[in-house]
Structures are given as C-alpha cells and as structure tokens.
Amino acid sequence: MSLYVDRPSVIHRLDPLTKLCYIAAAVTVPFICPVKSVALLVAAVTYILLAAGRVVTKVLPLLGFVAPVLLSIFIIQGMFMPDNHALVFRIGPLYFYKEGLSYAALLSLRVIGILGAFSLLVLTTKPSDLIQALMEKGLPPEIGYVLNAVLQIIPQMANALQRITDAQRARGLETDGRLLDRIKAFFPLIGPVVMNAFVETKDRAMALEVRAFNSKTKRTFLHVRKKHPADVALRIMCLAAIILAVVWRLVG
Amino acid sequence: MSIIKAEALRYKYPMQDELALDHLSFSIDKGEFIGIIGENGAGKSTLCQALNGLVPHFHKGAYGGTVTVAGKTVHETSVGELSTIVGMVFENPVVQITGAKLTVYEEIAFGLENLGLPRSTIIERVDEAIELLNLAEVRDKSPFALSGGQMQRVAIAGMIAMRPEIMIFDEPTSQLDPQGATEVFEAIETLSRNGVTVLVVSHQMERLARHADRIMLMHGGRLVAFDTPERLFAMDFSGISVRRPVYTEIVRTVQKAGGISAETVPVTLEGAAEWLVKHRG
Amino acid sequence: MIVERKSHSTFDNKKDSHKEKGLETMKTSMWSFKLSTASLVLIPAAVGINYIGKMIAGFLKLPLWLDAIGTVLAAMIGGPVVGALSGAINNIIYGLTLDPISFAYAFTSLFLGLAVGAMAYKGWIENAGKALIVGLVAVLVASVVSTPINIIFWGGQTGNVWGDSLYAALIAHHFPVWLSSFLDEWVVDVPDKIITVFIGYLIFRGLPKTFLQQFDRQNHTDVL
Numbered sequence: 001m002s003l004y005v006d007r008p009s010v011i012h013r014l015d016p017l018t019k020l021c022y023i024a025a026a027v028t029v030p031f032i033c034p035v036k037s038v039a040l041l042v043a044a045v046t047y048i049l050l051a052a053g054r055v056v057t058k059v060l061p062l063l064g065f066v067a068p069v070l071l072s073i074f075i076i077q078g079m080f081m082p083d084n085h086a087l088v089f090r091i092g093p094l095y096f097y098k099e100g101l102s103y104a105a106l107l108s109l110r111v112i113g114i115l116g117a118f119s120l121l122v123l124t125t126k127p128s129d130l131i132q133a134l135m136e137k138g139l140p141p142e143i144g145y146v147l148n149a150v151l152q153i154i155p156q157m158a159n160a161l162q163r164i165t166d167a168q169r170a171r172g173l174e175t176d177g178r179l180l181d182r183i184k185a186f187f188p189l190i191g192p193v194v195m196n197a198f199v200e201t202k203d204r205a206m207a208l209e210v211r212a213f214n215s216k217t218k219r220t221f222l223h224v225r226k227k228h229p230a231d232v233a234l235r236i237m238c239l240a241a242i243i244l245a246v247v248w249r250l251v252g
Numbered sequence: 253m254s255i256i257k258a259e260a261l262r263y264k265y266p267m268q269d270e271l272a273l274d275h276l277s278f279s280i281d282k283g284e285f286i287g288i289i290g291e292n293g294a295g296k297s298t299l300c301q302a303l304n305g306l307v308p309h310f311h312k313g314a315y316g317g318t319v320t321v322a323g324k325t326v327h328e329t330s331v332g333e334l335s336t337i338v339g340m341v342f343e344n345p346v347v348q349i350t351g352a353k354l355t356v357y358e359e360i361a362f363g364l365e366n367l368g369l370p371r372s373t374i375i376e377r378v379d380e381a382i383e384l385l386n387l388a389e390v391r392d393k394s395p396f397a398l399s400g401g402q403m404q405r406v407a408i409a410g411m412i413a414m415r416p417e418i419m420i421f422d423e424p425t426s427q428l429d430p431q432g433a434t435e436v437f438e439a440i441e442t443l444s445r446n447g448v449t450v451l452v453v454s455h456q457m458e459r460l461a462r463h464a465d466r467i468m469l470m471h472g473g474r475l476v477a478f479d480t481p482e483r484l485f486a487m488d489f490s491g492i493s494v495r496r497p498v499y500t501e502i503v504r505t506v507q508k509a510g511g512i513s514a515e516t517v518p519v520t521l522e523g524a525a526e527w528l529v530k531h532r533g
Numbered sequence: 534m535i536v537e538r539k540s541h542s543t544f545d546n547k548k549d550s551h552k553e554k555g556l557e558t559m560k561t562s563m564w565s566f567k568l569s570t571a572s573l574v575l576i577p578a579a580v581g582i583n584y585i586g587k588m589i590a591g592f593l594k595l596p597l598w599l600d601a602i603g604t605v606l607a608a609m610i611g612g613p614v615v616g617a618l619s620g621a622i623n624n625i626i627y628g629l630t631l632d633p634i635s636f637a638y639a640f641t642s643l644f645l646g647l648a649v650g651a652m653a654y655k656g657w658i659e660n661a662g663k664a665l666i667v668g669l670v671a672v673l674v675a676s677v678v679s680t681p682i683n684i685i686f687w688g689g690q691t692g693n694v695w696g697d698s699l700y701a702a703l704i705a706h707h708f709p710v711w712l713s714s715f716l717d718e719w720v721v722d723v724p725d726k727i728i729t730v731f732i733g734y735l736i737f738r739g740l741p742k743t744f745l746q747q748f749d750r751q752n753h754t755d756v757l
Contacts, residue, residue: 001630002629002630003629003630003631031685062632062633065632065634066634068692069687069690069692072690072692072697073687073688073690076688076690076697076700076701076704077688079701079705080701080704080705081704082704082707082710103688104688107686107687107688110686111686111687114686115633115634118628118633118636119633122628122629122630122633127629127630128354130629141366142568142573143618143622144352145350145352145573146573146576146577146618146622147622147625147626148351148352148353149350149351149352149574149577150576150577150580150581150622150626151626151629151630152351152352152354152396153351153577153578153580153581154580154581154584154626154630156396156581157581157582157584157585158584158585158588161585161588161589165592175592175593179595179596182593182594182595183593183595185593186589186590186593186595186599186732187735189589189592189593190582190585190586190589190602190732190736191736191739193581193582193585194582194606194736197578197581197582198575198578198740198744199744200344200346200347200578201571201574201575201578202571202744202747203342203344203347204347204348204351204574205310205569205570205571205573205574206301206306206310206342206570207342207347207348207350207407208350208570208574209306209310209331209332209335209570210304210306210331210335210339210340210411211335211350211362211363211366211410211411211414212332212335212336212363212366212367212414213332213366213570214330214331214332214570215332215366215367215368216332217366217367217368218368219365219366219368220364220365220368220369220370220371220374221365221371222357222358222361222364222365222371222374222375222378223358224371262757263757264757266746266749267742267746308754309754310570310571312753312754313754313755314754314755314756314757315754315755315756315757316756316757317757327754351577
C-alpha cells in the first residue's frame with residue numbers, strides 16, 4: 001500500500017533523504033518569507049520537479065482533496081477577515097474584500113506548494129527505501145520495523161474487515177437505517193478485527209525475538225541503495241535556499 | 253556428547269499458581285531427533301521456549317534450575333544471542349511472517365540483517381536456505397500470498413539461515429492441510445540428515461515414531477518418560493491418554509489378546525507387518 | 534514490560550537474594566523509551582485499527598471520524614510512549630500512503646496518545662465515569678495542538694462545515710483568530726474524541742487479562 005508511482009525519472013533515482021531536504025526547504029521558505037511571490041516561486045519549482053518526475057498528474061487527486069477547503073478559505077477570509085477594508089466585488093448580499101482574498105491566496109499557494117513537496121517524496125519513493133534510508137541515518141531499527149509492518153498490516157486488516165462485514169451481514173446485522181442502529185453495528189464489526197490484531201501480537205513478538213530482533217548489533221541491509229551524483233549538490237541548494245530566506249527576512 | 257542439558261528446571265508463568273515446568277532433568281545429544289508428546293497443557297510449548305530463552309526472558313514469571321544449550325546457560329543469555337544456537341518454528345505460520353518485508357527472499361534475510369552480517373554472507377545463506385527448503389519458485393512473491401505449508405517453510409528457512417545447531421518445532425503442522433504437513437516434515441527430515449539437532453512437538457505419532465531417536469512424554473509439567481519410540485510406546489501409563497501410532501495399536505491389540513507382554517513394540521508400518529508375520533498363529 | 538534486566542548478574546539462584554534483586558528490576562517509569570517487543574508490535578495493530586475504525590465509520594455513514602481508536606487503545610494498553618508512537622506513526626503512514634496533509638497533524642495524534650496513555654497509567658480508566666473525563670481531556674489536547682496547525686496551514690479553519698461556519702461567524706464578529714480557530718476545532722473534536730475514547734475504553738475492558746499482563750511494567754523474573 002502506497003502512493004508510489006514507478007516511473008523512469010531522475011527524481012525517482014535521487015536519495016530519499018535529498019527529497020526530505022527539499023520538503024524541509026519547501027515548507028520553511030514560504031513561512032520565513034510570507035509573501036505571495038515567494039510562495040508562488042516555491043510552488044512553481046515544486047511542480048516543475050513533479051513534472052520532471054513524470055508524476056504531476058498523480059498530484060491532481062490530492063489537490064482535489066484540499067480544493068473544497070481552499071475554496072472555503074477564499075469565501076470566509078474574503079468576506080469575514082477582520083482586516084478587510086477594500087471591497088473588490090459583491091454577489092448579492094455577499095461582500096468580498098481585497099485583504100481577505102489576498103490572504104486566502106497566500107494560504108492556498110503555500111498549501112499547494114507544501115502538498116506538492118510531500119507528493120514529490122511519496123509519489124517517487126518506495127516507502128521501504130525511505131525507511132531504509134532513515135535507518136541507515138540512525139532511525140532505531142525497531143521503529144523502522146514498525147513503519148514497514150504498518151504498510152503491510154493495513155491491507156491485511158482491510159481484507160479481514162471485508163470478511164467480517166460479509167459474515168455479519170449474512171447474520172442480519174443492520175448496516176443501514178437509523179443512526180442508532182448504525183452506531184450499534186459498529187461494535188460487531190470492529191470487535192473481531194481488534195481481537196484478531198491483538199491475539200496475534202504476543203506470538204508475533206516471540207517470532208521476532210527468535211530472529212534476533214532485539215540484537216544490539218548494528219543492522220546490515222540486504223539491499224544496497226545507489227547514490228546519485230546530484231544528491232549532495234541538491235542538499236546544499238536546499239540549505240542555501242533556507243539561509244537565503246532567513247537573510248531576506250532579516251534584511252527586508 | 254550432550255548439546256542440551258536441563259537440571260531441575262522449574263518454571264511458573266506470571267500470575268499462575270502451578271508450575272508449568274516441574275523439576276525437569278534430561279540431556280540430549282548432538283544430532284538427535286527428539287519427539288515431544290503429551291496432552292494440551294502438558295508443558296510442551298513451555299519446555300520448547302525454555303530452550304531458546306523465551307522462558308524466562310520474554311515471559312518473566314518465576315524460574316529455577318538451569319538449562320544449558322551448546323554450553324550457554326539459557327537464563328544468562330539473551331534470546332537474540334541464543335537465536336544463533338537454537339532456532340524455533342511456531343504453530344501459526346502467519347505470525348511468523350515478520351510483516352516488514354515485501355518478498356520471501358527479504359523475509360528470510362530478516363534475522364541475518366538483525367545479526368548485522370555482511371551483505372555477501374546474507375545472500376549466500378539466504379540462497380542456501382531457499383535451495384534447502386525448495387522455495388525457489390516463490391522467492392519474489394509476497395510472504396502473505398503463500399499457502400500455509402509454504403509460509404511454514406519460509407519460517408524454517410528464516411531460522412535455518414541463522415545457522416542454529418538446534419531446531420525446535422512447536423506443532424509446526426497442526427494448522428496445515430495434509431499436503432502442507434508433508435512438506436514441512438520432509439523439510440525437518442532434511443535438516444536432521446544434515447546433522448541439526450531436532451526437537452519436534454507434534455500429535456502426528458506415526459511420523460514422530462518413524463523419525464525420532466527418542467520421545468519425551470510430558471504430563472502436568474513433568475517429564476513422564478523419555479525413551480526410544482519402541483520402548484516408550486510399549487509402556488502403560490495410568491491417568492494419561494497417550495495416542496500411539498496406529499501400527500503400534502494393532503500390534504498391542506494382538507499382544508493383549510494373546511497375553512503377550514513386551515518391552516518394545518514396532519512403531520512403523522513395516523515393523524508392525526514384520527511382527528505380525530513372525531507371530532502368525 | 535519495559536523492564537530490562539540490567540545485567541545477567543541480577544539473576545541469581547540463591548533464594549534469599551531474590552527480593553532485592555526483584556525490586557531492582559521493578560521500578561521503571563511509564564515514560565521509559567525502552568520498549569519491549571510486545572509493546573512494539575502493538576503499534577502496527579493500533580494503526581491498523583485506526584484505519585479500520587475510519588473505514589467502518591465511513592461504511593456506516595456515521596457523522597464521526599473514529600480514526601483514532603487504535604491509538605487510544607494502544608495508549609491504554611502500553612502507556613504514553615506506545616500511545617504517542619502509535620499516534621505519530623499513524624499520521625506518518627497516512628501521509629505516505631493516502632494524504633500528505635496528514636503529516637502535519639502527527640503532533641495532534643502524538644499528544645492524544647501521550648495524554649490518554651498517561652491518564653490510563655494513573656488509573657483514569659477504572660470506570661466509565663473516569664473514562665469520560667479522559668475523553669474530555671483528549672478533546673482539550675487535540676484542540677489545543679491542532680489549533681496552531683490549522684492557523685498555519687488554513688488560516689484557522691478545519692475543513693468541517695459546522696466548525697467552519699462557527700469560525701466564520703466568530704471572526705465576522707471580530708473574535709481573535711486563535712479563539713475562533715480553537716472553537717472551530719473544539720466543536721469538531723467534542724463528539725469525535727469523546728466517543729473515540731469511550732469506544733476504546735469499552736474494548737479495553739473486554740480484553741483478556743492474560744493479554745494485558747504482558748504489558749505490565751512491574752513484570753520481572755522471580756527465582757524459584
């Protein structure tokens with residue numbers, strides 16, 4: 001289970017940590033320099049990189065998720081922001097002001113940019129590669145295990161839920177109808193999934209321990225991650241962007 | 253030479269009043285194939301876990317006596333360290349899949365990564381385990397997509413790759429169909445032939461009797477008998493239900509009818525047939 | 534089960550020494566980061582339960598998210614550290630697999646697990662009345678932590694129609710943004726978090742004692 005899209009691109013070949021550095025820069029810079037032009041610039045760079053990774057169309061559904069919220073921000077800030085003075089237009093009794101719309105535009109550009117930066121990581125990186133990269137940099141192996149295991153357990157549990165739902169419906173469980181009936185139906189559905197998940201934990205813990213899970217030795221990895229020559233340069237550029245933003249803020 | 257030695261081993265689970273293991277003393281030689289039998293709750297699983305350190309390190313509770321495996325005292329050695337000496341395969345195939353790996357190949361490598369072995373060693377040992385357990389066909393599949401018997405063989409491969417001298421199987425086939433059970437028993441036999449000391453808890457008496465050098469009978473946390481299958485299945489036990497191999501039961505029925513008492517009984521199909529031919533009339 | 538034997542020497546077969554040896558391994562703070570394997574494997578289960586809770590709520594068209602039941606349960610069973618880890622990892626995994634925005638709210642989940650775990654450890658889930666108070670604390674924690682995130686990202690909104698209507702009404706009447714945003718989040722969290730904690734409490738009461746025992750912090754090996 002992941003949003004990863006397998007494509008032959010430079011972005012895919014970059015080290016996951018480089019993409020994390022990019023996220024750090026793309027998130028902090030628009031906040032350090034809270035003006036629309038910077039937010040627009042960062043968003044533009046991000047979407048160019050997404051295009052280079054050949055995944056730009058995969059961001060659209062994610063943007064679709066946030067579109068209603070962004071629209072509501074334009075409406076609410078445009079009409080009700082306390083600083084509103086300059087009327088731009090009105091629709092019947094609804095008055096929209098420049099200050100609020102401008103603020104909404106800044107927020108939207110930031111959100112679109114940040115969403116793009118995270119998408120750049122998750123759409124072009126296998127989760128297992130990201131986790132291994134973090135483990136190599138010192139993430140405790142236990143946490144690395146948990147992250148990997150979650151990615152596998154969710155589809156397993158979704159399957160289990162499907163079986164339980166079918167079985168309970170066959171026994172006549174009310175899953176439509178009045179709210180109270182539907183609330184009552186919650187327990188027979190979640191109960192068995194919870195019990196299954198927990199019953200297995202003790203045995204799984206033992207099975208892990210007999211495979212040296214608690215070993216204090218430094219882990220090695222079956223897979224070797226390839227380094228890309230551009231990685232170091234890109235990380236320096238991300239750092240430089242953040243420093244530049246701080247300087248801009250202090251001077252300006 | 254003994255590779256496992258228990259002296260007055262006793263153990264109580266947390267919040268339990270009665271002993272789960274009650275003064276067990278025994279010794280097992282390197283390369284032996286040992287069967288462990290007994291009713292549910294007899295202490296078979298607890299004994300297995302007392303050999304690889306899960307008792308007492310994982311379960312806590314109260315512990316006394318000593319067990320040594322390959323020279324290491326179990327209660328003074330961590331489960332991780334013991335894992336390179338004693339391998340363990342559990343009953344439920346699914347819980348032994350770590351869940352952190354995408355392919356069978358990676359799954360088998362998990363323990364070796366934890367041990368911090370060099371990559372070349374990992375690859376060498378995983379390849380060897382895949383070969384030994386006949387898993388080449390599924391090596392790139394998701395471990396969750398396998399049959400129960402295949403999963404159980406992956407679990408064995410994951411343990412074997414850690415090169416333990418002793419392998420313990422705690423009811424490895426009771427959740428499998430007959431085909432899966434055959435696959436797993438064949439794998440166990442292969443290991444035994446390669447010199448690994450093997451302990452198997454199972455209710456499959458015919459299979460145990462055929463392969464085991466000796467069989468342990470447990471009851472109420474105590475070791476009731478520890479002998480060759482031929483001698484153990486010839487004994488009478490009062491108050492303990494012992495299911496014998498069907499071939500043995502046939503011979504014993506004939507013996508009882510004929511008023512014959514014997515110190516040993518045949519435990520295999522061939523043995524029983526031979527005995528019946530010899531005692532014709 | 535966070536107890537770790539400090540060295541093999543704590544294990545001693547002499548009966549008279551076992552009392553102080555036992556005591557040495559007994560006191561471990563609920564904030565210990567040394568997690569047992571049993572506690573660690575609780576975390577993937579917790580995240581899975583969160584996901585399943587959300588799916589069922591959607592499937593039954595309940596007007597709630599119910600997407601933190603696993604975090605709450607893990608906190609009740611394993612304590613604040615396991616709760617916090619379950620919460621944070623939940624949002625990181627959601628961010629990686631479903632919705633990148635979820636990363637931002639990792640802090641909310643983290644503090645939710647932390648608060649419920651700490652209260653559970655202090656005995657606040659002994660009965661339904663106390664569990665309700667834990668629910669109220671959960672609402673407070675979730676609202677307080679989410680509000681700055683909402684302000685930074687969305688100018689203070691939550692994306693929930695009812696909450697955002699309240700927010701619009703409040704800022705139109707010149708209430709400060711932080712208060713409007715807090716109340717926006719608060720009205721959304723009140724039913725969801727109280728019910729989530731209460732469902733967690735009901736499931737927790739139904740868990741077998743033998744299961745819960747393995748997470749008992751006072752757990753150590755005695756000498757027979």
